[in-house]
Amino acid sequence: MALSNSEIDKVGSHPQKKTRELQKQQTQARILDASVQIFSTHSYEEAQIKDIAELAGVAHGLLFHYFDNKRSLYLAAVDAIAEKLFDILPFDKHESPYFQIRSLIRNLCMQLSENQDLYFHYVDCGFGYGKDQEALEIVSRRNEKISFWIYEIAGLPHTSNTPRLMMEVISLAVDKLIYMWLKAGRPYHMDILIEASVELLVSALRVSMLLDPTIDARKGIDALIEQKNS
Secondary structure (H helix, E strand, O other), rough: OOOOHHHHHHHHHHHHHHHHHHHHHHHHHHHHHHHHHHHHEEEEEEOOOHHHHHOOOOHHHHHHHOOOHHHHHHHHHHHHHHHHHHHHOOOOOOHHHHHHHHHHHHHHHHHHHHHHHHHHHHHHHOOOOOHHHHHHHHHHHHHHHHHHHHHHHOOOOOOHHHHHHHHHHHHOOOOOHHHHHHHHHOOOOHHHHHHHHHHHHHHHHHHHHOOOOOOHHHHHHHHHHHOOOO
């Protein structure tokens, strides 16, 4: 059965359509990469759209074809930065909780070490700690995956408010610990940093039981501090 002229035209246009879509995706990726570079070295107020456009190699007006305004571009950059810092490799769930939690923290340390300058700016400019609620929510969503892994390792329910509150506190504490370690030029071995982070986590689990007597984290605590074969 022969194709109609309109069907032939449609088929023939597909390669061009795919090429245009690919070009759009590549342009958007360049703009986002440039935004990450600019926003990771300048405050929101200091960052200039013209500098982002120039770095991305696009016209100033074209940039707003992909992002509505400076604000939307900034939030997209925050998300990309948080992904680069905190989208860590998963741990081996076949290992015991003792090794799982240390693998998770080691992967986080390595990720932040590999992106040290970006991480310094992330902390110094308050991406994860400032008053910008939208930016905080973006970072929190990225960090939630790590928190859920910790709940799973420690055997805690994801829905309990008290452990969630303590995980937010411990996340800030571990972030700050790794930050100070890197800023000081890594004065001690990463293994010591990992054990210090585990101690902070164990303390948070103990505090959770004090705040909410219905929570029993003893089994999780024992699993994190006692080395056993998986």
